[in-house]
Amino acid sequence: MANGADTAATGVHADRGDIVISVDAMGGDRGPAAVVAGLAISAARHPGVRYLIHGDEATLSPLVARQAGLSSLVRIVHAERVVTMHDKPSQVMRSGAGTSMWSTIDSVKAGEAQAAVSCGNTGALMAVSMLRLRKVAGVNRPAIACLWPSRNPGGFNVMLDVGAGVEAEAEDLLQFATMGAAYARNGLSLKRPRVGLLNVGTEEHKGRAELRTAHDRMLEAAEAGGFDFVGFVEGGDIPSDRVDVIVTDGFTGNVALKTGEGTAKLVSDFLKEALGSGLLPKIGALLAMGSLKRLQRRIDPRRVNGGVFLGLNGTVVKSHGSADETGVAAAIGLAVQLARSGFVDRLAARVASTGRTGQDAAVAASEDGTKA
Amino acid sequence: MANGADTAATGVHADRGDIVISVDAMGGDRGPAAVVAGLAISAARHPGVRYLIHGDEATLSPLVARQAGLSSLVRIVHAERVVTMHDKPSQVMRSGAGTSMWSTIDSVKAGEAQAAVSCGNTGALMAVSMLRLRKVAGVNRPAIACLWPSRNPGGFNVMLDVGAGVEAEAEDLLQFATMGAAYARNGLSLKRPRVGLLNVGTEEHKGRAELRTAHDRMLEAAEAGGFDFVGFVEGGDIPSDRVDVIVTDGFTGNVALKTGEGTAKLVSDFLKEALGSGLLPKIGALLAMGSLKRLQRRIDPRRVNGGVFLGLNGTVVKSHGSADETGVAAAIGLAVQLARSGFVDRLAARVASTGRTGQDAAVAASEDGTKA
Numbered sequence: 011m012a013n014g015a016d017t018a019a020t021g022v023h024a025d026r027g028d029i030v031i032s033v034d035a036m037g038g039d040r041g042p043a044a045v046v047a048g049l050a051i052s053a054a055r056h057p058g059v060r061y062l063i064h065g066d067e068a069t070l071s072p073l074v075a076r077q078a079g080l081s082s083l084v085r086i087v088h089a090e091r092v093v094t095m096h097d098k099p100s101q102v103m104r105s106g107a108g109t110s111m112w113s114t115i116d117s118v119k120a121g122e123a124q125a126a127v128s129c130g131n132t133g134a135l136m137a138v139s140m141l142r143l144r145k146v147a148g149v150n151r152p153a154i155a156c157l158w159p160s161r162n163p164g165g166f167n168v169m170l171d172v173g174a175g176v177e178a179e180a181e182d183l184l185q186f187a188t189m190g191a192a193y194a195r196n197g198l199s200l201k202r203p204r205v206g207l208l209n210v211g212t213e214e215h216k217g218r219a220e221l222r223t224a225h226d227r228m229l230e231a232a233e234a235g236g237f238d239f240v241g242f243v244e245g246g247d248i249p250s251d252r253v254d255v256i257v258t259d260g261f262t263g264n265v266a267l268k269t270g271e272g273t274a275k276l277v278s279d280f281l282k283e284a285l286g287s288g289l290l291p292k293i294g295a296l297l298a299m300g301s302l303k304r305l306q307r308r309i310d311p312r313r314v315n316g317g318v319f320l321g322l323n324g325t326v327v328k329s330h331g332s333a334d335e336t337g338v339a340a341a342i343g344l345a346v347q348l349a350r351s352g353f354v355d356r357l358a359a360r361v362a363s364t365g366r367t368g369q370d371a372a373v374a375a376s377e378d379g380t381k382a
Numbered sequence: 383m384a385n386g387a388d389t390a391a392t393g394v395h396a397d398r399g400d401i402v403i404s405v406d407a408m409g410g411d412r413g414p415a416a417v418v419a420g421l422a423i424s425a426a427r428h429p430g431v432r433y434l435i436h437g438d439e440a441t442l443s444p445l446v447a448r449q450a451g452l453s454s455l456v457r458i459v460h461a462e463r464v465v466t467m468h469d470k471p472s473q474v475m476r477s478g479a480g481t482s483m484w485s486t487i488d489s490v491k492a493g494e495a496q497a498a499v500s501c502g503n504t505g506a507l508m509a510v511s512m513l514r515l516r517k518v519a520g521v522n523r524p525a526i527a528c529l530w531p532s533r534n535p536g537g538f539n540v541m542l543d544v545g546a547g548v549e550a551e552a553e554d555l556l557q558f559a560t561m562g563a564a565y566a567r568n569g570l571s572l573k574r575p576r577v578g579l580l581n582v583g584t585e586e587h588k589g590r591a592e593l594r595t596a597h598d599r600m601l602e603a604a605e606a607g608g609f610d611f612v613g614f615v616e617g618g619d620i621p622s623d624r625v626d627v628i629v630t631d632g633f634t635g636n637v638a639l640k641t642g643e644g645t646a647k648l649v650s651d652f653l654k655e656a657l658g659s660g661l662l663p664k665i666g667a668l669l670a671m672g673s674l675k676r677l678q679r680r681i682d683p684r685r686v687n688g689g690v691f692l693g694l695n696g697t698v699v700k701s702h703g704s705a706d707e708t709g710v711a712a713a714i715g716l717a718v719q720l721a722r723s724g725f726v727d728r729l730a731a732r733v734a735s736t737g738r739t740g741q742d743a744a745v746a747a748s749e750d751g752t753k754a
Contacts, residue, residue: 265637
């Protein structure tokens with residue numbers, strides 16, 4: 011397993027370990043072709059990484075064969091059945107064995123892969139992941155963390171929970187802070203992430219009772235959790251540079267995430283309309299094309315594709331259901347990075363540490379790579 | 383009082399009634415000069431409307447005198463004290479008499495004005511408004527409604543509550559639906575607004591228990607409330623054209639509002655950076671200037687400045703604290719429009735109607751101008 015220094019976010023890396031990623035090829039809106047194409051992009055970016063891909067072998071074999079050099083890196087694991095977007099999580103928990111999603115998670119459970127990626131049904135994926143991988147000792151409520159384009163030097167902030175649950179008690183929010191900080195260290199290479207608690211104002215008397223309790227608990231736990239607590243933050247701070255990790259319950263986080271995506275889409279559609287009408291604007295847009303493309307890249311949701319499930323005994327990355335090959339490649343790249351950093355073990359150590367504050371600083375310190 | 387046909391959103395109107403707007407000149411971040419300048423813009427747009435402005439007379443007199451023709455439309459009501467952004471609502475409720483904010487609301491209470499506008503502290507303004515104007519019979523929890531740029535033909539959707547409270551029961555959400563629909567009829571000139579309930583998914587089994595209860599109650603109440611209920615909507619639907627009124631609790635609404643504003647600001651800052659670097663992009667931006675300005679106007683938060691307090695015996699419009707004269711003029715314009723439409727009486731009738739479904743359709747029908 012690589013050490014803490016190996017947390018670069020993108021680009022081609024020399025492989026330093028025996029990394030295997032388990033990929034669900036089915037269940038996305040664009041079908042297995044988009045997943046295999048994304049896998050080919052990822053394979054070029056991360057030489058040496060190998061893949062297990064789960065789904066219908068007769069469909070997958072020719073798709074893999076078509077991509078030069080991919081066959082040697084990929085092993086297809088045949089799965090008859092597919093979880094659809096309409097399947098209820100409870101159904102899938104009862105009778106999901108034999109689906110490509112279940113098989114994808116089981117490879118991580120069996121230790122054959124270090125991380126899993128799926129474009130499938132979020133609720134079902136969380137249910138299967140919890141059932142098969144189980145929660146990390148000390149974690150009450152797992153969370154889904156997303157990356158959010160921001161003004162920070164690295165270009166992204168982390169927000170959680172964005173939809174694993176629909177509520178959270180003060181203690182859950184505290185665990186989200188610890189887990190989110192661990193993710194920011196391993197996923198964004200931040201030594202000491204700044205954590206903020208989402209509220210409707212920054213004054214300490216504002217908001218719901220559980221938020222005021224969580225506020226005080228986070229102040230106490232920041233040292234053991236290896237983060238700086240910046241206090242309450244507001245919706246406008248999510249893309250700002252005053253915070254790295256935004257903590258909230260799954261309901262609020264999900265609404266905020268979709269509101270942000272919807273607003274960015276609205277503004278960029280309005281921009282297209284504005285530049286598409288009239289000759290001068292069209293010529294202007296043509297001249298500014300390079301810059302506009304860079305802008306689009308900067309706010310492109312496909313680049314930050316990948317919600318990470320935190321608090322389970324295994325790394326699971328949920329890709330957007332509608333992800334194309336670019337989006338799938340981003341999600342797989344995130345899984346590779348987290349697998350390399352030994353993220354799951356580090357997160358577990360950190361949760362154990364903040365749960366028993368002060369008792370095992372040595373375990374916590376090892377997460378930062380200061381001890382082996 | 384004008385009839386239901388008079389609900390045009392902008393532009394110069396001939397005055398059809400004896401409309402007086404009560405304006406708090408103090409308490410905004412930019413001071414009374416911005417408020418008086420905004421008032422002058424509004425006076426030009428809405429001939430015949432008169433204004434009471436509340437604050438320090440020695441400061442206000444020269445500001446008013448400087449604007450040609452304004453003196454004859456304005457009466458200054460002297461108030462010694464000012465509510466600051468740091469005053470707690472509870473303090474202001476106890477000892478706020480004598481402040482410009484209190485005086486502004488009292489003019490509406492006394493019937494000297496039909497609507498109030500303030501740039502001051504939101505919590506204090508809501509507290510004073512509730513204390514002095516009292517809730518409409520049948521309303522448990524007032525709400526603040528905002529306008530949101532959208533793909534709808536009118537260019538805006540309504541969202542509430544965006545911060546009067548931090549939670550809401552199912553019955554509160556139902557009242558928000560009724561009040562929001564009434565606002566959309568009188569503020570956006572929509573005959574039969576489409577109401578959606580904000581949730582983390584559109585399937586009926588999703589979300590918190592109170593949302594599922596509210597969902598069923600809204601289905602039942604839609605007919606009496608004069609709206610179409612479109613069911614659950616998600617964050618991405620807020621700026622969409624599938625809904626006109628988005629209902630949520632004050633915590634979620636406030637986070638969504640600030641997240642949307644923050645995201646729009648981020649994208650437009652990124653756009654400016656993209657167009658400001660390099661010669662070709664700069665020339666391109668110059669050629670596209672007109673279109674880019676129209677875009678900026680379309681997403682300019684100052685144009686939709688004005689959160690309206692719903693559920694009180696009087697119309698109160700909260701302007702952004704940082705509003706400049708353009709923003710203040712927009713907030714005053716909204717107050718003029720709602721005063722002209724007799725909004726408060728109509729909302730009260732509608733709330734009474736949905737509270738006792740089926741008993742007084744005649745009262746409700748009068749809101750649409752179908753009965754005098």
